[in-house]
Amino acid sequence: MAAFTAQDVKALREKTGCGMMDCKKALVQADGDMDKAIDFLREQGLAKQAKKASRIAAEGVAYATTSDDNSVGVVIEVNAETDFVAKNDSFMEFVKACAATVIEQNPADVEALLALQATGSDKTVAELLQEKVLTIGENIQIRRFERMEGACVAYVHAGGKIGVLVNFNTDLTAKPEFVAYGKDVAMQIAALNTPYLTRDDVPAEVIDHEKEVMRQQVINEGKPEAIADKIVMGKINKYYKENCLVDQEFVKDNKLTVAQYTKNTAKELGGNIDIVKFVRFEKGEGIEKRQDDFAAEVASMVK
Known part of the structure; x- marks a missing residue:
């Protein structure tokens, strides 16, 4: 069994919105590595986005x-x-x-x-x-x-x-x-x-990482590898439009x-x-205010 805890399952669930069992499976597949587990969930189409900000509590x-x-x-x-x-x-x-x-x-x-x-x-x-x-x-x-x-x-x-x-x-x-x-x-x-x-502000390593995740996601969806890169380029353009301010649709007039x-x-x-x-x-982003009973709820899942 990969080395991870109930708190890791909780953290992955909060970051991705995926179910507890999916999060546990992802951590097993990733040998307890949180970032790899997030990528696994995204590649499987289970996580729509991977935000690393912790639960807001302060x-x-x-x-x-x-x-x-x-x-x-x-x-x-x-x-x-x-x-x-x-x-x-x-x-x-x-x-x-x-x-x-x-x-x-x-x-x-x-x-x-x-x-x-x-x-x-x-x-x-x-x-x-x-x-x-x-x-x-x-x-x-x-x-x-x-x-x-x-x-x-x-x-x-x-x-x-x-x-x-x-x-x-x-x-x-x-x-x-x-x-x-x-x-x-x-x-x-x-x-x-x-x-x-702007697009120039997105680090190259972020784009490279997104391309890797998106390509695997496309292949997992059954698309031929020969056209995977073309599809990924379309997805990258969408990523820019969603994550770069000047490229975003203006909320008051789309x-x-x-x-x-x-x-x-x-x-x-x-x-x-x-x-x-x-x-x-x-307010409070990245600060954990208190511990709740969620860990106890899932503790038996990672034994």
Whole structure:
């Protein structure tokens, strides 16, 4: 029997959405290797996608904002123990103070941020954090942030479940129509969890890996090997359209791609717009909040 645990079966199930028995079989076939097990499930047509993000469990908020002139932006995640805290005005004041401090003082990392005097306060961010822990009664942690300079648009989804910051190269920042366009792009990123901006941003090893998986999937479906590569190229084009922002169908008008929507908006406003980069933070992604009884449910399957 391959060396893997009930927790491995659970993790594979969460990453692929496949049934427990299929996940166990895949781990057996892959000799306990998680990535190979995901590939096996995909090749068999059992897993429609292989996302490696862990189950979201931590609470708090993902928050994004910009300076008044939209020339600097920040997206930040601050975690707490319960979702109730995110609705606390005092907690949100602290989050906004952290974001303002990042915008104005440009710390290198979370440790540097904690040492700074908070914007609008005579105390350091670390001192404010300790105050919030004492008054709110929960463990609170600043997990991460990213700061950008240039034309920025921020978007916060579902009261802090997702924060998105998009950076543009444009001469249209003063126009409210540009900000509306930027929010549309940010909402697209929030909704579809887009991993890449353009095709050039997809690492070569990712494409090579996708081709290998897709080719085996095509062969498993009974297609002749002689035409497998041609079919795979079609699937790769589809992969680009699903995973690269500028190639995606625009969610508000699926007759346009995001690139076409951008070009049309720039033309209407009489300027230029290029999407430079973006960051999407989802509250608690990759953090396991607590263990449940699922492991006990499947423990007997891997003995």
